[in-house]
Amino acid sequence: MYDLKVPQSEISRQYEYAEKIRALSSGRKYTVVTLGCQMNVRDSETLEGWLKRCGFVPAQNREDADIIIYNTCCVRENAENKALGNVIWLKELKKDKPGLIIGVCGCMMQEEGISGQLKEKYPFIDLVFGTHNAYMFPEYLYRVIASSERVFEVWDIKGYVPEGLPAVRNSRINAFVNIMYGCNNFCSYCIVPYVRGRERSRDPEDILAECRSLKAAGFKEIMLLGQNVNSYMGGGTAFADLLKRVNDIGIERIRFMTSHPKDITRELIECFGTCEHLMPALHLPVQAGNNEILKRMNRSYTNEKYLETVSHLRKVRPDIGLTSDIIVGFPGETRQQFEDTLRLVRHVRFDSAYTFIYSPRKGTPAAKYDDPVSIEEKTAWIEELIALQQCITSEALSGQIGSIQNVLVENVSSRSALTVGGKTPRGLMVNFEGDGSLIGKTVKVKITAAGKNTLKGTMEE
Numbered sequence: 001m002y003d004l005k006v007p008q009s010e011i012s013r014q015y016e017y018a019e020k021i022r023a024l025s026s027g028r029k030y031t032v033v034t035l036g037c038q039m040n041v042r043d044s045e046t047l048e049g050w051l052k053r054c055g056f057v058p059a060q061n062r063e064d065a066d067i068i069i070y071n072t073c074c075v076r077e078n079a080e081n082k083a084l085g086n087v088i089w090l091k092e093l094k095k096d097k098p099g100l101i102i103g104v105c106g107c108m109m110q111e112e113g114i115s116g117q118l119k120e121k122y123p124f125i126d127l128v129f130g131t132h133n134a135y136m137f138p139e140y141l142y143r144v145i146a147s148s149e150r151v152f153e154v155w156d157i158k159g160y161v162p163e164g165l166p167a168v169r170n171s172r173i174n175a176f177v178n179i180m181y182g183c184n185n186f187c188s189y190c191i192v193p194y195v196r197g198r199e200r201s202r203d204p205e206d207i208l209a210e211c212r213s214l215k216a217a218g219f220k221e222i223m224l225l226g227q228n229v230n231s232y233m234g235g236g237t238a239f240a241d242l243l244k245r246v247n248d249i250g251i252e253r254i255r256f257m258t259s260h261p262k263d264i265t266r267e268l269i270e271c272f273g274t275c276e277h278l279m280p281a282l283h284l285p286v287q288a289g290n291n292e293i294l295k296r297m298n299r300s301y302t303n304e305k306y307l308e309t310v311s312h313l314r315k316v317r318p319d320i321g322l323t324s325d326i327i328v329g330f331p332g333e334t335r336q337q338f339e340d341t342l343r344l345v346r347h348v349r350f351d352s353a354y355t356f357i358y359s360p361r362k363g364t365p366a367a368k369y370d371d372p373v374s375i376e377e378k379t380a381w382i383e384e385l386i387a388l389q390q391c392i393t394s395e396a397l398s399g400q401i402g403s404i405q406n407v408l409v410e411n412v413s414s415r416s417a418l419t420v421g422g423k424t425p426r427g428l429m430v431n432f433e434g435d436g437s438l439i440g441k442t443v444k445v446k447i448t449a450a451g452k453n454t455l456k457g458t459m460e461e
């Protein structure tokens, strides 16, 4: 038995609570609001899975819901403000609907003092739980419903892995599969290790079983998820070996994220040349292009090492599309150091990059660093970076014109029932004429035009 797993008897107990709730209140409506990253999206799928087991059905909108759960993020200050702003708005809703159950969970709840503050200041909140005890959701909800109790339960870091939880998947085409939880890296600006705990990898057999069942259910693409998948080590299996085994299952497309540049191994890079289902796309957050800043970020790689990795990846898979995250205005960053980032971006030519102005997070080392650069200056820098990246993105997209791409169709456009959208293997979005019957199919599309962030094409007969 994998020693990190939550005992199966505990999970079974949660299913029993779900049944008890169903017996009490079947047919009520729910809304789950998700803020933050893919890990939170995946966690919300589990919350929805539990709600369905409890007999709830999705609400049309928040006003229509009998229970609203906010799954929060705390990576940036504005995500926290947004969560609090949203929750405060619910106070008015609850005045008109006193039976409404309001729950708040996710990373923000793991921050010191937050749960206590919510309990004291927001009496209309019924339920708060953290990331480490989220699998206990049915039991907490039962207490709220059966005894009208306010339940506030946030555990300190325990580091267990729950298996066998239900899920309502957001898509029938792409599925997220968590392979690990937590992070050991302690980048000096990041709060994740404090709220998500240390790395815990799932048992490879559980991951493979989940992937097989997704394939059997008709999913075409899976995204293997973790804060740093490169350091996956479940039952002694390294990430590259897990990837090869997932590849052997034969799901049409495999992607993974997030990948810390310091932990990307030669063997993992070689997978891009040998695993036929692994798509030629990699999100490789560089964060900064200057070695001194990287050191102060505690990123444990240099600009040179990052470029070496990029060059190795492109040797193995010349058509690989790289994307990245970049922080602008890290405390003490000088104009010259920022220019190193611009230089790196010009050199690597990412397909796209998420760019952020540094946002201090209480409790992290960087929050105590001197930060003499004004917000006006940081804003000017990020605008310069965005303009540069936009130009590179446009060139990357234009470079696709005339090519024929295998596009996995994912959706019908919200603007026209006769336009569908999907992704190329490299992860570029393509829109073209077609209808809903194409969803889930991979079709050949000739690229005819490039927009700011997406491509247009025509389907080949």
Ligand code: SF4
Binding pocket: 183, 184, 185, 186, 187, 190, 191, 192, 193, 227, 228, 260
């Ligand atoms: S690798 Fe660094 S940035 Fe990513 S989650 Fe871990 S501490 Fe945060």
